[in-house]
Amino acid sequence: MTTLHTLGFPRIGAHRELKLAQEAYWAGTLQRSELEHVGRELRARHWAAQADAGITLLPVGDFAWYDQILEWSCLLGAVPPRFDQDHTAPVDIDTLFRMARGRAPSGKPAAACEMTKWFDTNYHYIVPELHPAQDYRIASESLFQQVAEAQALGHAAKPVIPGPLTWLWLGKGDAYDGPGDATKLALLERLVPVYRQVLARLAEQGVQWVQIDEPILVLDLPDAWQRTFLRVYDQLAASPVKLLLATYFGGLGDNLFTALELPVTGLHLDLHRAPEQLPAVLARLKPEQVLSAGVIDGRNIWRTDLDQAEALLAQAQAQLGTRLWLAPSCSLLHVPVDLAQEHGLDNELKSWLSFAHQKLGELRLLSQALREPEAVVSELAAQRAVIAARTASTRIHNPAVQAQMAALAAVSRARQAPFAERIRAQQAALQLPAFPTTTIGSFPQTRGIRGLRRDLKRGSITQAEYDAAIRAEIEQCIRYQEEIGIDVLVHGEAERNDMVEYFGELLEGFAFTANGWVQSYGSRCVKPPIIFGDVSRPEPMTVAWSAYAQSLTDKPVKGMLTGPVTILQWSFVRDDQPRQRTCEQLALALRQEVLDLENAGIQVIQIDEPALREGLPLRRVDWPAYLDWAVDCFRLSTGAVKNTTQTHTHMCYAEFNDIIEAIASMDADVITIETSRSNMELLRAFEDFHYPNDLGPGVYDIHSPNIPDVAWMVTLMEKAAANLPPQRLWVNPDCGLKTRGWEETRPALENMVQAAQQLRQRYSKDAVHK
Numbered sequence: 053m054t055t056l057h058t059l060g061f062p063r064i065g066a067h068r069e070l071k072l073a074q075e076a077y078w079a080g081t082l083q084r085s086e087l088e089h090v091g092r093e094l095r096a097r098h099w100a101a102q103a104d105a106g107i108t109l110l111p112v113g114d115f116a117w118y119d120q121i122l123e124w125s126c127l128l129g130a131v132p133p134r135f136d137q138d139h140t141a142p143v144d145i146d147t148l149f150r151m152a153r154g155r156a157p158s159g160k161p162a163a164a165c166e167m168t169k170w171f172d173t174n175y176h177y178i179v180p181e182l183h184p185a186q187d188y189r190i191a192s193e194s195l196f197q198q199v200a201e202a203q204a205l206g207h208a209a210k211p212v213i214p215g216p217l218t219w220l221w222l223g224k225g226d227a228y229d230g231p232g233d234a235t236k237l238a239l240l241e242r243l244v245p246v247y248r249q250v251l252a253r254l255a256e257q258g259v260q261w262v263q264i265d266e267p268i269l270v271l272d273l274p275d276a277w278q279r280t281f282l283r284v285y286d287q288l289a290a291s292p293v294k295l296l297l298a299t300y301f302g303g304l305g306d307n308l309f310t311a312l313e314l315p316v317t318g319l320h321l322d323l324h325r326a327p328e329q330l331p332a333v334l335a336r337l338k339p340e341q342v343l344s345a346g347v348i349d350g351r352n353i354w355r356t357d358l359d360q361a362e363a364l365l366a367q368a369q370a371q372l373g374t375r376l377w378l379a380p381s382c383s384l385l386h387v388p389v390d391l392a393q394e395h396g397l398d399n400e401l402k403s404w405l406s407f408a409h410q411k412l413g414e415l416r417l418l419s420q421a422l423r424e425p426e427a428v429v430s431e432l433a434a435q436r437a438v439i440a441a442r443t444a445s446t447r448i449h450n451p452a453v454q455a456q457m458a459a460l461a462a463v464s465r466a467r468q469a470p471f472a473e474r475i476r477a478q479q480a481a482l483q484l485p486a487f488p489t490t491t492i493g494s495f496p497q498t499r500g501i502r503g504l505r506r507d508l509k510r511g512s513i514t515q516a517e518y519d520a521a522i523r524a525e526i527e528q529c530i531r532y533q534e535e536i537g538i539d540v541l542v543h544g545e546a547e548r549n550d551m552v553e554y555f556g557e558l559l560e561g562f563a564f565t566a567n568g569w570v571q572s573y574g575s576r577c578v579k580p581p582i583i584f585g586d587v588s589r590p591e592p593m594t595v596a597w598s599a600y601a602q603s604l605t606d607k608p609v610k611g612m613l614t615g616p617v618t619i620l621q622w623s624f625v626r627d628d629q630p631r632q633r634t635c636e637q638l639a640l641a642l643r644q645e646v647l648d649l650e651n652a653g654i655q656v657i658q659i660d661e662p663a664l665r666e667g668l669p670l671r672r673v674d675w676p677a678y679l680d681w682a683v684d685c686f687r688l689s690t691g692a693v694k695n696t697t698q699t700h701t702h703m704c705y706a707e708f709n710d711i712i713e714a715i716a717s718m719d720a721d722v723i724t725i726e727t728s729r730s731n732m733e734l735l736r737a738f739e740d741f742h743y744p745n746d747l748g749p750g751v752y753d754i755h756s757p758n759i760p761d762v763a764w765m766v767t768l769m770e771k772a773a774a775n776l777p778p779q780r781l782w783v784n785p786d787c788g789l790k791t792r793g794w795e796e797t798r799p800a801l802e803n804m805v806q807a808a809q810q811l812r813q814r815y816s817k818d819a820v821h822k
């Protein structure tokens with residue numbers, strides 16, 4: 053029997069049960085015991101589904117109340133001092149929630165830990181906080197309880213834990229300088245003994261295999277880190293369990309020899325992203341070692357070409373026999389739960405797709421194809437037919453788009469005049485004060501607004517009633533901004549379920565799901581649209597809403613679009629052409645929308661690119677090629693407007709230092725960025741580079757419910773104005789306000805406007821000229 057396993061299963065539940073329970077618990081409407089019951093039910097259901105599908109080793113520890121890295125930090129007792137953790141007591145679930153979100157039903161509120169993107173995914177993890185003097189201990193029983201839970205249900209449990217080097221790499225602390233700072237490695241002296249205790253406890257529970265995740269092995273690692281892998285795993289090898297070292301999201305590259313030298317009993321490889329590493333691994337795998345082949349794509353939703361997978365694995369099967377295990381390439385956390393819940397997708401399209409449940413079936417079929425193909429001839433033929441039908445389908449090709457693409461080289465990307473000339477023309481048209489104020493786009497997405505979409509979907513209100521109610525929201529938003537004196541207004545994005553899904557629903561070549569939720573962070577989920585064919589824009593997508601908003605006021609209202617790279621990055625993307633091609637098609641569609649907005653009298657147009665940095669390949673050698681086409685696509689979508697039309701872009705969740713040149717070459721007239729959480733540290737890249745265009749460093753953190761005070765925001769802007777020309781600076785929050793309530797938004801924005809007024813007085817001489 054081939055061993056089949058998964059590196060992790062989505063924890064949210066097919067109907068986002070976890071989200072609903074978490075939010076009810078935080079709101080005080082669900083008891084802790086009821087929350088725990090929901091967790092147990094979800095785990096049991098997910099194990100049962102996997103076992104029923106023939107998965108022989110079940111992941112335990114992939115469930116998390118908020119995030120799996122945070123769970124592990126809590127198990128290690130790595131709780132920052134501000135959360136008042138008693139060093140002899142277990143870490144309580146409310147402490148975990150306070151670390152994640154600053155507050156919980158019990159315990160003192162405190163500043164939440166930082167959250168950031170998980171490798172190149174749209175999932176966010178809670179950053180471990182590292183201190184040179186930190187002591188580690190087993191401070192939570194949760195993992196051991198879950199192992200016992202799985203075993204009581206009759207399952208073979210395979211605990212999944214973050215490896216010590218990956219956990220340290222992801223961690224931050226005042227004493228450390230970036231992910232690869234070698235001084236972090238000193239913490240291993242206290243960390244590794246706790247790992248050994250954990251492994252010993254798991255062995256006592258009868259666990260045979262532990263999956264230890266070291267995804268940093270697919271990154272460029274400094275020598276000191278590479279060498280330390282050997283030392284650390286020598287110490288862990290003495291444990292009485294077998295270790296399966298899991299790597300994913302890319303190939304091992306120059307870390308391959310390191311990985312193969314480690315004294316572990318099994319190695320998991322991402323053979324979907326990096327099939328080319330297989331021969332080198334097969335040549336060097338030790339005789340007793342297991343190879344777990346991650347051939348089913350855990351990051352996308354297309355059915356697997358099993359012939360291709362089988363051909364890739366034929367030699368491995370012959371060489372390794374039962375030492376060849378099969379698995380998805382990474383945790384299934386990154387795909388929706390169950391395609392069977394999708395009743396709105398047509399059968400043809402549905403036949404092309406595979407969500408988490410369906411991937412389990414594919415895994416079993418692949419194992420049969422490798423061992424006893426004669427037993428599954430018809431299933432394999434059916435899968436083959438689907439793959440062939442998708443390739444041949446006329447739905448994926450649009451001749452008009454192909455014609456546009458053929459002429460792409462001739463399309464101008466450059467604005468008509470350089471920035472210095474454009475900004476003068478824009479200022480003459482817009483007449484903005486110094487330190488103009490604006491927001492990033494979204495205003496609170498209230499229950500009322502979401503309820504409207506729910507009612508429209510259920511048919512309990514008509515499209516006309518929905519549109520009227522959204523217009524009323526827009527009017528309220530415009531009036532409010534006028535009342536408090538914002539200079540460049542937004543319409544508030546009330547009509548959008550999500551900044552990417554909304555566009556996916558309106559573009560051709562996209563499909564969207566009813567229930568294809570994927571966890572983004574904590575209780576927040578997204579429903580990534582599916583790009584299955586050539587992308588085009590049948591009709592304007594935002595013009596009516598923006599034009600309506602502009603009709604209500606004499607102040608400029610920003611048109612608001614999501615950029616091509618971000619739409620690409622946050623969608624499930626077709627895998628039958630390079631991502632660059634798909635991005636170019638998106639850029640062309642957005643270019644038309646930009647021109648339509650301009651024609652409708654919109655003078656300021658923002659094209660958000662928060663995912664530009666997240667799209668960076670994991671290996672530096674691949675960065676220049678990506679940045680070239682990503683920036684080119686942005687310029688393709690924005691380059692056609694008149695000099696008097698002001699383009700904005702917005703980026704968040706990003707460090708800018710190493711991509712500042714690319715950002716500058718996007719040539720947006722104004723960029724608004726997230727900087728307040730880092731106390732304007734992130735601004736340094738713009739200062740050092742002498743960034744030439746206008747810049748809005750976010751003056752307050754929209755992820756926090758705290759109201760920023762005026763003096764604080766003035767101080768932050770003074771820091772910015774010390775190194776950048778004051779006449780180039782804008783005043784704005786960090787990011788959109790959709791996750792905040794009005795009760796937090798009102799005082800925060802009013803304070804922000806006051807801060808701008810004080811800045812105008814203070815810098816009246818320098819800043820008059822835009």
Ligand SMILES: CN1c2c(nc(N)[nH]c2=O)NC[C@@H]1CNc1ccc(C(=O)N[C@@H](CCC(=O)N[C@@H](CCC(=O)N[C@@H](CCC(=O)O)C(=O)O)C(=O)O)C(=O)O)cc1
Nearest residue numbers: 499502503505506548549550551552572575576577578622
């Ligand atoms: C900026 N971010 C985004 C990322 N990726 C995206 N695709 N979009 C983003 O905005 N990545 C990085 C960050 C991640 N940040 C966030 C922030 C907030 C959310 C979020 O709030 N998600 C919502 C779901 C949003 C949505 O689709 N809303 C629908 C309503 C869906 C729904 O639950 N409907 C209910 C009724 C609701 C009610 O009555 O209250 C129903 O149908 O029963 C909509 O507005 O129509 C979330 O709740 O998780 C995500 C990422």
Ligand SMILES: N[C@@H](CCS)C(=O)O
Nearest residue numbers: 492493494660662788
């Ligand atoms: N315009 C979007 C950008 C989020 S990154 C918003 O305001 O929500």
Ligand SMILES: [Zn+2]
Nearest residue numbers: 662704787788
């Ligand atoms: Zn943002």
